[in-house]
Amino acid sequence: MKGGSDLINKKPDLEVIIPDPGHAFRWLQHDFPAPVSKWNYHPEYELHLITESEGQSFVGDHIGHFYPGDIFLIGPSLPHNWVSNLGSEHDLIEGRDVVVQFDHKILGQEAQALFPEISVAKKLLEDSKQGIRFTSGDLKKSRELIVSMKGRDGLEALAHFFNIISHLATRTQWETLSSPYFSPDLNPSTAKWMQIVTEYIMDNLGEEIRLSHVAAMVRMTDSTFSRFFRKNAGIGFSDYLTRLRIARACSLLRESEKKVVSVCTECGFNNISNFNRRFLKEKGMTPTEYRQSAWRQLFEQEN
The missing domain is CATH 1.10.10.60 (Homeodomain-like)
Structure with a gap:
């Protein structure tokens, strides 16, 4: 049984996302276990695609199960984590998930005022404050769009990002996860x-x-x-x-x-x-x- 003395020196789990001056968002792929795979929160939105393994999902006060192909959208400052079932403590799941992180300003009120078309994603973003798991609709296309964002740059990357958001907002259905009254002490x-x-x-x-x-x-x-x-x-x-x-x-x-x-x-x-x-x-x-x-x-x- 692992003792608390080995865990007490863990660093605080506020994930500080360093913005890329050349991009409005970040596309990442993570292994598991990895330093960033932990109970964490950050002010950015996070689109999260599980590509390998199954295990337990933690989103706010929600505890559930995840499977390969599951897609989540996590709103700003909502604690979250995905813990894969491992055969042993030495197992490594390469490329377990694909993550797209973006600032709320990209799709926020000011952006919607300039570009009314963005308002199609208003409910999606509002529901993501409780965390979203996409349950039905054209999820195969959603996964393809998220994965194929890798390596894109400039206006092509921006157009592709908006295509992902539009597809999720209009071609899929979802469930909210965390309770609306969940209010952790975020420090x-x-x-x-x-x-x-x-x-x-x-x-x-x-x-x-x-x-x-x-x-x-x-x-x-x-x-x-x-x-x-x-x-x-x-x-x-x-x-x-x-x-x-x-x-x-x-x-x-x-x-x-x-x-x-x-x-x-x-x-x-x-x-x-x-x-x-x-x-x-x-x-x-x-x-x-x-x-x-x-x-x-x-x-x-x-x-």
């Missing part, structure tokens, strides 16, 4: 503590995790940490831990043939009845029903 110290806690939980999901131990890691009393965590995660520590364990269980049920009781133990639940009850409450079906549904969908996709 470097908060991000640092939240990163420490998130990493520790993800590394030890199969073990017993006590609030008192985690509170001590970030040098807080139990009651102070409980209030701090609820404010910055949007939910209580126990509920957060359960959601992560259920998300890990879903992955194991889909991707392996392990018995349900083994999945229960591996995800840190102390008995099968508690696991079944928590799973039913979170997913609306039993673990066995979930596995059958997931395998049926996979079979239909392959045939």
